[in-house]
Amino acid sequence: MSKRGIVLYLHVHQPYRLRNYSVFDTAINHDYFDDDKNEQVFRKVADKSYRPMNAMLAKLLDKHPDFKLSLSITGTFIEQAQMWAPDVIDGFKKLVDTGRVEIISETYYHSLAFFYNKAEFEHQVKIHKDKIRELFGVETSVFRNTELSYNDEMAKWAENYGFKGILAEGWDPILQWRSPNMMYRPAGTKNISLLLKNYKLSDDVAFRFSDKDWASWPLSADNYNEWVNMAADNNSIVNLFMDYETFGEHQWHDTGIFDFYETFVGKWLDGENNTFYTVSGAIDEFEPVSEISMPYTVTWADTERDLTAWTGNSMQQEALHYIYALQDDILRTGDEKLIDDWRKLQTSDNFYYICTKWFADGDVHAYFSPYDSPYDAFLYYLNVVRDLRYRLHHDHHTGGLNG
Amino acid sequence: MLGWELPPHNSGGLGVACYHMSKALSLSGAKIDFVVPYTAKHPGIDFMTIHGATKILPENRYMLGAYDIYNDKTQKSADGLSSMRGVQLQYIKFVEKLIKKVKPDVIHCHDWLTMEAGVRAKQVTGCPLVVHVHATEFDRSGRNNGNQLVHDIEYNGLMMADRIIAVSGITKNIIMDKYSIPSNKIEVVHNAIDAGDLDDGYQYDNRTYAYLEALKDEGFTIVSTITRFTIQKGLFHFIRAAARASEKYDKLVFLLAGDGEQRDELIKLAADLGISDKVFFTGFVRGKQWRDAYSVSDIFVMSSVSEPFGLTALEAAHHDNALIITRQSGVGEVLNNIFRYDFWQEDVLADQMIGIATSTALRKSLTENVKKEYTRISWSDAAKSCLAIYNTAKRSLAV
Numbered sequence: 001m002s003k004r005g006i007v008l009y010l011h012v013h014q015p016y017r018l019r020n021y022s023v024f025d026t027a028i029n030h031d032y033f034d035d036d037k038n039e040q041v042f043r044k045v046a047d048k049s050y051r052p053m054n055a056m057l058a059k060l061l062d063k064h065p066d067f068k069l070s071l072s073i074t075g076t077f078i079e080q081a082q083m084w085a086p087d088v089i090d091g092f093k094k095l096v097d098t099g100r101v102e103i104i105s106e107t108y109y110h111s112l113a114f115f116y117n118k119a120e121f122e123h124q125v126k127i128h129k130d131k132i133r134e135l136f137g138v139e140t141s142v143f144r145n146t147e148l149s150y151n152d153e154m155a156k157w158a159e160n161y162g163f164k165g166i167l168a169e170g171w172d173p174i175l176q177w178r179s180p181n182m183m184y185r186p187a188g189t190k191n192i193s194l195l196l197k198n199y200k201l202s203d204d205v206a207f208r209f210s211d212k213d214w215a216s217w218p219l220s221a222d223n224y225n226e227w228v229n230m231a232a233d234n235n236s237i238v239n240l241f242m243d244y245e246t247f248g249e250h251q252w253h254d255t256g257i258f259d260f261y262e263t264f265v266g267k268w269l270d271g272e273n274n275t276f277y278t279v280s281g282a283i284d285e286f287e288p289v290s291e292i293s294m295p296y297t298v299t300w301a302d303t304e305r306d307l308t309a310w311t312g313n314s315m316q317q318e319a320l321h322y323i324y325a326l327q328d329d330i331l332r333t334g335d336e337k338l339i340d341d342w343r344k345l346q347t348s349d350n351f352y353y354i355c356t357k358w359f360a361d362g363d364v365h366a367y368f369s370p371y372d373s374p375y376d377a378f379l380y381y382l383n384v385v386r387d388l389r390y391r392l393h394h395d396h397h398t399g400g401l402n403g
Numbered sequence: 404m405l406g407w408e409l410p411p412h413n414s415g416g417l418g419v420a421c422y423h424m425s426k427a428l429s430l431s432g433a434k435i436d437f438v439v440p441y442t443a444k445h446p447g448i449d450f451m452t453i454h455g456a457t458k459i460l461p462e463n464r465y466m467l468g469a470y471d472i473y474n475d476k477t478q479k480s481a482d483g484l485s486s487m488r489g490v491q492l493q494y495i496k497f498v499e500k501l502i503k504k505v506k507p508d509v510i511h512c513h514d515w516l517t518m519e520a521g522v523r524a525k526q527v528t529g530c531p532l533v534v535h536v537h538a539t540e541f542d543r544s545g546r547n548n549g550n551q552l553v554h555d556i557e558y559n560g561l562m563m564a565d566r567i568i569a570v571s572g573i574t575k576n577i578i579m580d581k582y583s584i585p586s587n588k589i590e591v592v593h594n595a596i597d598a599g600d601l602d603d604g605y606q607y608d609n610r611t612y613a614y615l616e617a618l619k620d621e622g623f624t625i626v627s628t629i630t631r632f633t634i635q636k637g638l639f640h641f642i643r644a645a646a647r648a649s650e651k652y653d654k655l656v657f658l659l660a661g662d663g664e665q666r667d668e669l670i671k672l673a674a675d676l677g678i679s680d681k682v683f684f685t686g687f688v689r690g691k692q693w694r695d696a697y698s699v700s701d702i703f704v705m706s707s708v709s710e711p712f713g714l715t716a717l718e719a720a721h722h723d724n725a726l727i728i729t730r731q732s733g734v735g736e737v738l739n740n741i742f743r744y745d746f747w748q749e750d751v752l753a754d755q756m757i758g759i760a761t762s763t764a765l766r767k768s769l770t771e772n773v774k775k776e777y778t779r780i781s782w783s784d785a786a787k788s789c790l791a792i793y794n795t796a797k798r799s800l801a802v
Contacts, residue, residue, distance in 0.1 A: 022754040023651050314764035359739045360772050375742055378765055379758040 002285045004232040005277040006268060007195060008069040009167065010244035011144075012050075012092075013110050014042055014077045015349035017370045021380045027390040032341060037370060039084050046085040049248030054091035056247075056258055061098045064269050068100040068276040071244070072144055075108030075128055076347055078135065089135065096136045102278035103132050105140035105163065111346035112310060114145055114154060115297070116324040124343070125161070142166065142279040146348050148197065148241065148300035149307060152293055155186030155194065163192060165283045167241065169300045170196030174292065181236040183286040187293035193283045194292060197241040197300060201228055206242035210255040218256070221263035229271060237282050241300070310351040315378040319351060322385045329392050329399040338391055345384065353377035404437045405498060405510065405517035405524070409453065412443050412461035415631060416714045417537050420570070420594050421513055425451050427786035436505045438520075440494050456497035457490060495520045502528050509533060509793045515540065515553050518560025525563060531796035534564035536574055541581050542709040545634035558582050565796040568592050568789065570712040571733025577709075590792055593737050595782040596717040611695035615658065615683065619699075623654045624760035627700035627724070629693070629715050632663030634708070637729065637746040641706040642669055646676035648753035655681065655760055660696040662687040697722035701766065702759050707732050708746045716741075720777045725759045725769035727752060737780055740772035 019034035060067045073092065081088045095101040107113060108128035113121035129140055142165035143158045150168035158166045170180025178184075180196040204224065208214045216223065232238045243250065251257040268274050277285060298305050311317060323345055330342045354374045358366040371377040392399040404425060408418035425435050426448075435451035442455035498520040502510075511533045512521030518534060525532040539557055540549035548554075561567060561582050567589040569575040575589045609616045615625055626645070630636045638659070645657045659669065659682060666684065673682040688696055697703070703719030703726050710732035717734065720726055726741040728734060735743055742759075744751040759766045 022750060023757045024647075024750055024754065026651075313768060315762070315768050318762065318764040356740070356768060356772055360775060364739050372743060373739070373741075375740070375765065375769060378762070378768075379742075379755065382758060382762055382765070383754070 002235055003273050003275040004234060005237050005275045005282060005285075006228065006232075007237050007239045007277050007279060007282050009104065009144075009239070009241045009279060010069065010071050010246075011242070012071060012073040012077050012244040014038070014045070014074075014080050015110065015347045016076055016080070016344045017041070018350065018377075018380050018384060020371075020376070021383045021387075023383050023386075026383045026387045027394070030341070030387060030391060032384045032387070033344070034370070038080060042080050042084045045245060045249050046081075046088050048253065049245050050081075050085065050088045051091065052253065052258060053244065053247040054088065054095065056262060057095055057101075058091070060262060060265050061095065061100055064265065066269055066275045067265055068102075068278045068281060070102040070104050070142070070279045071095075072104040072106050073132070074106065074110040075124075075131055076110060076344065078131060093136060096138060100278065102142070102280055103136060103138055103140055104167070104279060105129055105132075105143045107146060109343045109346050110146050110348055111343075112146055112149070112307070112320070112348050112351070113324075113346060114149070114157075115307070115311075116320060117327055118157075120324075120327060120346075122161075124346075142195075142283070147307070147310070149297050150294060150299070151297045152187050152295055155189055155192060159186075159189045159192040165193045165195060165279055167195050167239075167279070168197070168294065169298050169305055170198055170239070171298050171305045174294055174298060178290070178292070179233075179236070181231055181233065181238050182289045183237065183282065184290060184292045185288035187291050193286075193288055195237070195239050195279060195282065196292075197239050198231060199300070201231060201238060202240045202242050205240070205257075205261070206246045206250065209246075209251045209257055209260070219260065221260055221267055224260075224264055225267040225271075228268060229274075232274075234273075235286075237277065237286060309355045309357065310348050313354070313356050313374075315356075315374070316351045316354045319354060319378060319381050319385070322382075326385075326388060326392070326399070329396075330388070332398065333392065333396045335391075335396065338388070338395075342388060345381075345388075350377075350381060354381065404435050404451075405494075405512035405520050406437055406439060407513065407516040408461075409437065409439055409445050409448065412439075412441065412445070416594075416712070417514065419714060420537060420712075422448070423595065423597065423600075423782045424785060424789065427782035428789060430783065431786050431790055433786075433790065436501065436507070438494070438498055438501065438517075440490050440516075454497070454501060456494040459490065491516065491519060495523050498524050499527060502530075509796060511535060511789075511793075512560070513537060515557045515560065518556055522560055522563045525565075529800075531565040531793075531800045532563060533566050533568060533792060533796055534560050535568040535570075536561075536578060536711070537570055538711045539574070539577055539581070541577055542574075542711055543633070543635055545637070545708045547634075564588070565799055566590065566792050568792060570594050571736050573709075573731065573733045573736070574711040590788070592785050592788045592792070593733070593780070594712045594714055595780045595785045596714065596721070596777060597782050598721060598778050601718070601721050605691075605694055607698040608691065608695055609699075611692060612658075612699040615656065615699050618656055619701075621654075623656050624702065624756075625656055625658055625700045626702040626704060626756055626760075627658035627660060627696060627719075628704045628706060629660040629688070629696055629719070630663075630705075630707075631661055632659070632665040632669060634665065635710070636663075637706040637708040638665060638669055639672060640746055640749055641704060641752070642672050642676065642678075642682065644706075644749040644752035644756070645673075645682065646678050647749055648756045649678050649681060651753070652757045652760060655756060657682045658685065658696060658700060659683065660685040660688045660693070694722070697724065700724050702727060702756060704752065704756070705729060705732050705734070706746060706752070710734070717777050717780070720770075720773045723770050723774070725766050726773055727755050727759075738773060738776055740769055740776055742769070 016033045107124035143163045144167040180198045184194040353369040354377045356374045406421045429450040438454045441459045441461040443461045510524045513535045540553040703724035705728045713732045713734035729746040742755040
């Protein structure tokens with residue numbers, strides 16, 4: 001009989017935000033990214049989240065031999081950390097060096113390339129793998145896609161690529177009577193396991209922890225430990241997946257999130273037969289109980305659990321279409337700077353900033369973005385795409401200026 | 404209610420706002436006596452009693468416009484102001500007599516033109532005075548000082564008011580900053596639009612602006628503004644932005660519908676910038692020509708330096724325009740699905756115009772989403788807020 005375990009997985013990411021790039025920059029300036037803003041945000045989040053959380057995780061790993069976790073760290077995060085807060089990378093290295101922190105595979109650029117261009121997608125997975133190997137000296141063996149987006153086709157791709165596990169949202173309409181606290185097998189695969197996020201227990205911490213209107217506020221480590229113990233039947237896992245920035249950035253230090261989590265980990269491990277697993281550890285320990293099929297893409301976002309926040313409106317679709325239409329011309333140039341710019345523009349955050357659903361609902365406060373409005377975000381993106389076309393045309397005599 | 408104009412005898416948005424507010428108030432049960440400074444028929448207004456304070460005909464009125472600026476430096480304007488003062492004095496006398504007959508519960512006056520009459524009516528009757536600010540002298544003079552006499556009348560009216568209604572947060576801030584009125588005396592009631600009123604069987608006639616339609620067929624985008632050509636409206640910035648945009652994209656044309664003291668200078672500026680053939684001046688438009696100007700247009704720009712509200716933006720939204728509005732315009736407070744810029748940011752405006760003109764998705768998203776948004780704004784909600792303010796005013800006076 002295996003021990004019941006929490007599979008804690010934290011996602012670490014920062015995008016390169018575009019500056020207010022105007023039509024008067026197009027064909028003149030090719031610096032698209034707001035270095036000042038990106039640095040400023042990075043330094044702020046490093047102070048509020050990356051440094052204190054890394055310290056707390058190191059402490060927990062030191063104190064509890066059974067404490068384990070998994071991380072996914074995007075390439076765009078790593079690059080910015082190396083520029084502005086290299087000690088944060090050292091912090092992650094220390095965690096990984098314990099042997100109890102697993103790094104999960106994903107696209108280097110935190111992109112939606114899987115849905116638009118498979119060759120580009122595979123390339124981004126590969127360079128991410130290479131980067132993780134180079135930096136941390138470890139191999140990744142479990143995959144998650146941007147925004148935890150998942151479908152059957154992706155599971156098959158991951159199996160063929162050689163991954164032994166893949167992560168997805170444990171969304172009720174798909175699960176129906178089934179529990180997310182079991183290991184599953186993606187439909188149509190033989191050698192890959194599927195871990196499903198327990199979104200209720202994950203979101204209690206990630207979203208509701210400091211919500212004073214929430215009936216369970218303030219949440220104590222005792223109460224939360226009781227809930228997790230109830231969810232974890234014998235011989236099962238509880239998959240707690242969330243943004244790393246939950247700790248200190250989404251939930252500020254003064255909400256008590258750090259103390260809460262530290263206490264909770266201790267209490268959980270005090271329980272008889274309780275442990276933590278990394279994603280690979282859980283896959284090794286538990287055989288899938290049955291197959292699950294998700295023919296349509298499911299994500300961990302919004303109440304719809306789909307990609308509409310990234311691809312739902314015509315501006316987003318136009319932006320995605322423009323950027324992926326450039327692929328062949330861009331890659332053929334061999335111009336590394338141009339290719340790198342093009343890839344940074346694939347980061348999903350760029351499309352998220354163009355989402356209008358909150359504006360249309362009048363819920364403007366839900367719009368998290370460096371820009372005033374989704375229309376501004378799209379305008380700057382459009383001007384940048386035109387500059388990419390200009391560079392292709394002018395520097396490489398390829399492509400048309402009209403897309 | 405003390406006002407200066409009502410449709411069809413209005414020279415701008417003040418009359419329109421007074422008309423709709425009165426109508427919505429009367430539908431909510433208010434009985435209104437509305438005083439105007441002229442004598443004329445108001446077809447279609449049967450929901451309140453209109454009183455003409457003088458025998459002047461609206462078409463003969465000299466310098467009676469609600470928006471004219473009085474600059475002491477020119478003899479003509481000085482004459483204008485003195486005749487305006489004459490009309491105002493007659494107006495006050497008329498109101499003094501009228502209130503003895505109609506015995507109001509609340510006196511509601513609109514802008515500086517009728518503030519003195521409002522203050523006098525308060526003194527005579529002891530009724531609470533609600534001063535409704537659609538624009539201040541500070542707005543009309545394009546954030547300059549304007550006329551001191553008008554300022555003084557405004558200051559006195561605002562001081563004497565029991566409650567003040569500002570048409571936007573921007574206006575409320577001006578009343579606080581420039582007239583030192585405390586925040587808790589002022590409430591914001593945004594103007595509104597009743598989409599139903601614009602669905603009056605109007606059909607676009609594409610022959611009205613046939614040349615512009617021909618340009619559209621050739622792929623041009625029509626950028627319009629429909630306004631008075633005064634310093635308040637920031638049109639020099641608009642023309643310079645038009646020129647900047649034309650440097651980068653040559654399929655834009657600009658429709659300036661309206662008239663005003665700056666017209667000749669604007670024509671000259673367009674010529675100096677070499678874009679005369681891209682800028683169309685229609686002169687003052689009304690009725691069908693006015694509606695058709697919105698209809699022919701793809702992008703509507705409100706370039707105002709200081710715009711208390713800006714109803715024309717909502718009218719433009721109704722006619723499927725994408726909106727670009729300065730951050731200094733109050734209407735921006737009730738809309739999200741628009742582009743915003745500061746009135747002096749000519750390159751930003753140029754960028755936004757080109758962006759909309761060159762992306763179908765952007766243009767469609769803006770027009771469709773703002774249309775959903777403005778239909779949620781109603782005069783009946785504005786009237787409810789107004790009635791609540793009447794009650795507060797009555798209570799505060801009773802104490």
